[in-house]
Amino acid sequence: MAIEGRNERLDRQIRLGMVGGGNDAFIGGVHRVAARLDDKFVLVAGALSSTPEKAQQSGAALGLAPDRIYDDFKQMAMREARLKNGIEAVSIVTPNHVHLLAAREFLKRGIHVICDKPLTSTLPDAKKLVKVAEASEALFILSHNYTGYPMIRQARAMIAKGDLGKLRIVQVEYPQDWLTTEQDFKQAEWRTDPARAGAGGSTGDIGTHAFNLVNFVTGLELDSLAADLQAFVEGRRVDDNAHVMLRFKGGARGMLWCSQVAPGNENALRLRIYGEKGGLEWTQEDPNYLWHSPLEEPKRLITRQGAGAGSAAERMSRIPPGHPEGYLEGFANIYGEAAAAILAAREGKKPSAEVIYPTVHDGLKGVQFIDACVRSSARNAAWVRLG
């Protein structure tokens, strides 16, 4: 019913373009499924690769009209902006160092941007992109997809409502194992190249997700952090493991651990938050559940759309509890929020207050986080502020 309801709220679909995401990319395909799942977007144009031949092949495979397959994102931005039914929004799913360049072309032409994280590969780039986005009338949505999970919304709502009381402790971790040994396939290759991925390795690729999730769920603001970064695999030029201590304004403390060399961990993002009145625990690999431990009461297992879950989770759900939703549905929820904002923008309005998505400012914080980790680690894990 939720699926139906969503469709009903749209008059018609949003015309979408894509930069990056050619044949052998991973995240581009994910963005396309996410855009398609709830039928709110239709992909009509693409500059899918920096290699012209691959751009053409990839566009054809996706069934794009030949004249809307571009070899170059700038060319695409220019032409689509002039077309009568040109794209209204573009998904940017390139390696990080291209984000600013691509986003700028679309934002300055009033085309909304949905951009993969982290925002950029360098902090100066991030700051530039903030300015560009602020100067544009178009929307900028950062695909920190984990904020789209229903139970993450539930956790955020519970904390905002005061269910945990004053927050004290935040434990977030994001271990993976796919870089335990040296890898040379495409995904691994650019992610471990500082020129394309940025100065952070695991901190950039997954630490930013963890940090963003903490911000999103708790509403806490970071005061400072102390980071100890490692590159365990010989010859690796960026960190593959990071231990970070966190101090928040108001007194809460925390720890963030991200790693890509922890065997047995596939994608084990996990968030635990403790306050004066209770605790919450959530893990990405089992995302339909949220543990709530009210002080001096038994633990409760809150399930997506089950008893105890509220409207914030309900908005992000399609199917009944016990019917697991997963990563793609969570990702699609970012597109769902983007669609709501874009449709409101069509009419010169803001979306309703419940529509939430990561912004360019969240993206800046993420790049600041990477930068702070690198600076702190270079100074023997001294405390540093974002900046």
Add this chain to the structure above:
Amino acid sequence: MAIEGRNERLDRQIRLGMVGGGNDAFIGGVHRVAARLDDKFVLVAGALSSTPEKAQQSGAALGLAPDRIYDDFKQMAMREARLKNGIEAVSIVTPNHVHLLAAREFLKRGIHVICDKPLTSTLPDAKKLVKVAEASEALFILSHNYTGYPMIRQARAMIAKGDLGKLRIVQVEYPQDWLTTEQDFKQAEWRTDPARAGAGGSTGDIGTHAFNLVNFVTGLELDSLAADLQAFVEGRRVDDNAHVMLRFKGGARGMLWCSQVAPGNENALRLRIYGEKGGLEWTQEDPNYLWHSPLEEPKRLITRQGAGAGSAAERMSRIPPGHPEGYLEGFANIYGEAAAAILAAREGKKPSAEVIYPTVHDGLKGVQFIDACVRSSARNAAWVRLG
């Protein structure tokens, strides 16, 4: 990459119609997402409700062209069969008693049918539908969606390969709790009406899924069953709980329990299979994992696309392990198999051997299962055969 690869293999999309699935239906929306997820189908026509006004509204909400919104499935079948770009396939997602009537109209016109389960509301209807399907050149695919889960494919492949040795014991259970008390909303209403749902309540709605899953995974053939059915909620006209003992040809034994009155169980389909050389355990609420217990070795947790998973699971996966796929993705895999079969049929071919989907014969078995449960229970849980 799997997502990309899939798209590449298609020349273009399959034109799909739908019967049932109007505004307030649940399973219709699920079918539409499943059809859309991998971009292999495009919904172009519908007879979405038996109430004309609702049919029109529902079709409009889905963006169907006005002339392809029908008030009546027969009218739709007739006209679409004549259109140059008429539908190639139709999804039938009505209450059970309409399945035969609707399917017949399309099958006899050569339009492929994807039909929700159970096959029909009565055994005679099921047998008729088998004949109709056999007489048609069109394909008939039954959406026993749980067979689409990657780890169910993995389990099937392991058993076929002999990893468990000769099978001895099959424990399958499917408890839910949504009918613990009397319910009057639409989903509950027709599912507890024998005229529309059939003689089975929980046996028909979920027991057939459990039974189908056993057949699909083990390849065992049932010899006989003994069933004890209950309707615990006062005034309920169909069973809401069933205990069934199973005897398979070749000597394996099993138990099937399905219930819709077991508080704390959302959709807890679970399958456990034991043979001379090992055991397998899988649960639908955590579907990305399969426990394998080889005799006298430690248990192993096989993950979708993780180490230890094979090509049968790989074919059904879109994203890396640790990134959970769920119910909709599993359902979409049925549509993926249907697409492969339909595309092969376009060229007068059979799909490759790895393409598997539940057929009209599986559907007949399911209705025979319901019928056998009801007969056995009426005879004080005597052993009965399917027939």
Add this chain to the structure above:
Amino acid sequence: MAIEGRNERLDRQIRLGMVGGGNDAFIGGVHRVAARLDDKFVLVAGALSSTPEKAQQSGAALGLAPDRIYDDFKQMAMREARLKNGIEAVSIVTPNHVHLLAAREFLKRGIHVICDKPLTSTLPDAKKLVKVAEASEALFILSHNYTGYPMIRQARAMIAKGDLGKLRIVQVEYPQDWLTTEQDFKQAEWRTDPARAGAGGSTGDIGTHAFNLVNFVTGLELDSLAADLQAFVEGRRVDDNAHVMLRFKGGARGMLWCSQVAPGNENALRLRIYGEKGGLEWTQEDPNYLWHSPLEEPKRLITRQGAGAGSAAERMSRIPPGHPEGYLEGFANIYGEAAAAILAAREGKKPSAEVIYPTVHDGLKGVQFIDACVRSSARNAAWVRLG
């Protein structure tokens, strides 16, 4: 503190003897630890083996005084009954067929008996033992140890209090895997010999535990059962797998599955109970937790001595929640209850109402259960009553 408190309530220890439990026995050692754990018993005499040499060696190894090591339980009963500080209680831990013979010697001399389960190897023996026990002033305690787990007490108390409302469904299962292939070590050997173990294999060894647990926790009385027994391992003379449907007086229904040939199951006794107002789930391999699912509320995880646990669990606990107690502690709780009853009996009193232990009547029910399973299975799983 519970440990302290318990000791304080005793004036001194209870003098205990043991029949069976020689060097290479398993359950004898368990009984000794259970008796010792809370310091309420002191083992002072034993007829530890039917082989005199082994009886002597075993007694010496346990530090028994030479004159209280007996070659024969009858001799022990006679002499200990005459000693000034003779044993007050005896633990009988022999193979099943010896239980009646041994128990009779002690009961008729006023020595309390703590007897391993099942009560006897045959139903006539069980009925005789009931008479003997009824005729004796001494107590008879059957070591259905799983009733000693704190969370089992918690479940029983919650059901008695009406937390689940009227009960509808009981699912109990007890799979193991240690007899998946033919075994010839001592434990396996007598347990698969009908002359010593009785007509039931898995039904006797573990099915009786499962059945007893259902009775203990739910208070339901069985109306009839239908059982399908198998001996999967070639040449095995007793069942190694049993599927049993249960009908209780008052309308509740259930299923019992026990198996010793289910690879991957070590000792996976699991109990699930559903009523009109909620559900409870407990598993022996994780015994410090009890899931409670009140209707239309989130599931709660009740922990031993944690919030939500009540006095029935508290009485059976020694250490705080999060400090796991296990099988031996649960077993020791049977000895704790036995001690309370014996100490009350010293003063001609009954123990307080909260003291509960399985009796000879529970033992009779267990043997009737085995007998009923065997009878039903011989009649093609016909419904039979206990008797």
Add this chain to the structure above:
Amino acid sequence: MAIEGRNERLDRQIRLGMVGGGNDAFIGGVHRVAARLDDKFVLVAGALSSTPEKAQQSGAALGLAPDRIYDDFKQMAMREARLKNGIEAVSIVTPNHVHLLAAREFLKRGIHVICDKPLTSTLPDAKKLVKVAEASEALFILSHNYTGYPMIRQARAMIAKGDLGKLRIVQVEYPQDWLTTEQDFKQAEWRTDPARAGAGGSTGDIGTHAFNLVNFVTGLELDSLAADLQAFVEGRRVDDNAHVMLRFKGGARGMLWCSQVAPGNENALRLRIYGEKGGLEWTQEDPNYLWHSPLEEPKRLITRQGAGAGSAAERMSRIPPGHPEGYLEGFANIYGEAAAAILAAREGKKPSAEVIYPTVHDGLKGVQFIDACVRSSARNAAWVRLG
């Protein structure tokens, strides 16, 4: 059988005394159960409280002979040392600040000491106690009970054997929730008093366990640590939460988190270790299991005495897999190792190489750990070394 076997190896029991552990103490009772469980010790003397009246009552409740109930540990040491059958060993279970004073009296008289952790309340005391212990012929065993868990022994053996390759990352955490709000009962009271507990709160009470477990399992040596300590509860004089980054010699890195204010965590000690070739994960609340993730193979669940477990775990086990052992059994294993060492010492020998227990040097490391945490935190989480 393991239980039997153990008993067989002893000629007779070891005579034990106890200092502390009066009526309302927690850990004293635990030590007594641990000593009793395997029948290797017999408690014959005690100075159970610093309050004479309570000492007498407590001793009487435990059934000690009146002349062996002492008001004072020095008096006890002096007299017992002269008795023909005086105690051979003493358990010291007082608040931390008494450990040195009490241990000295026994050690200098050749009486073996089993001492609760942390070793002392101050670092100077710890260093003195090391000297005293080194100067004594008697043994000193520190009851870091978590090292007694079979699967911890399994993990240690696997790492020693190289199953994980070179170690890279150690994540250890020990959250509890019992001090989330201010508490005034006895356990809480002295543990939060720096004069009796020492400068560390959670670091001393549980952080030392976590740190010891890391050392025990990995064999890594700490290079330095950086700690951020908090006292979240207003007015609390010692830390109730600690975040600690760890650097080990050889390049491994780690994080330690301990907390007593994390609602929903009862006693959630958890250890995760990652190396070049695999990972291990263990949690105290489910102690009979160890997850092993060999690189590029499925995860394996190793169970106590199950397939895949080795002799190191077997030595510490009493009962078959699936029959859970818990906290008390793990604690008893420390006493088992102590007994083996004491019995060897009786004959002037060393115990066999497989006998392992935490020593006074491990205790010193623990106090150094507390001291380093406090020093580091006072210097804004600067890196400090143990010393």
